[in-house]
Amino acid sequence: MSRANVARLVALAVIWSASFVFMRVLAPTLGPVWIATSRVLIGGGALVLWFVVTGFDAGVRRHWRAYLFVGVLNSALPFLLFGYAAGHLPASYMAILNATTPMFGAVSSALWLNDRLTTVKVLGLVAGAAGVVLVSRAGAFAPDASFAWAVFACLGATICYGLAGVWLKKNGSGLSPVAVAGWSQLLAGIALLPIAAAAPAPGPLSLDVVVNMLGLGLLCSAIAYLLYYRLIADAGPTRALTVAYLIPAFAMLWGVLFLGESITLPMVAGCALIVGGTATILRPARAS
Secondary structure, three states, X not given: OOHHHHHHHHHHHHXXXXXXXXXXXXXXXXXXXXXXXXXXXXXXXXHHHHHHHHOOOOOHHHHHHHHHHHXXXXXXXXXXXXXXXXXXXXXXXXXXXXXXXXXXXXXXXXXXXXXXXXXXXXXXXXXXXXXXXXXXXXXXXXXXXXXXHHHHHHHHHHHHXXXXXXXXXXXXXXXXXXXXXXXXXXXXXXXXXXXXXXXXXXXXXXXXXXXXXXXXXHHHXXXXXXXXXXXXXXXXXXXXXXXXXXXXXXXXHHHHHHHOOOOOHHHHHHHHHHHHHHHHHHOOOOOO
């Protein structure tokens, strides 16, 4: 991977780790539907406006179906799921569970891109699953139904990310990464609007809420997705998804600094199992 792409990867990890803090702050006021809707509308709208100002041709008439599909799978659905989880889980928990993204990407590649799952990779899957179980029992939280559903929501979001990365690798060679970043999010927001209209935000808007919304939309969506889709185009989805390795460390730090969260030994151990298992899955096979 080139130095420029390594820099993009680290910058993306720092930015996306902050998204879990933003969602945690916004969850009581906006709820999951409006967290997802405002995020993609702000992020996608800002990028599309930039396209108009600069005269960038995104080929919307030719590719709108692809943009909509990627937007729903890679933005609308996972943002809804993480928005729900943010009402029940600390930011650090969500970030650790997000580290399963490359694992699900590898499984999706095995199913649809004929990437073989070896015995070693299966052991990596087992280690990652054990890490998820350990993280789900890592803190002072009652293992009730809402907590369990929040964990499943995080895993559902990471499955969406993995599937979207594989779909882009298989079908997105003719798509501009910049165009995908803008139009996929804006179309995802338009698709979410009917749901948002039927699900009013539970709390009033305040300056703090608006600032966090803008941070989530402009920083964690507009700028982050420019970096992410560029990484997919340059380095491929498997390497781009490894950003999930770096996110938990930053997210745990932000959680301690800004939300007063704590880091426990089981959290660190579970994170190590997830990252280690995923690294095993993604390790290139030795030439025979």
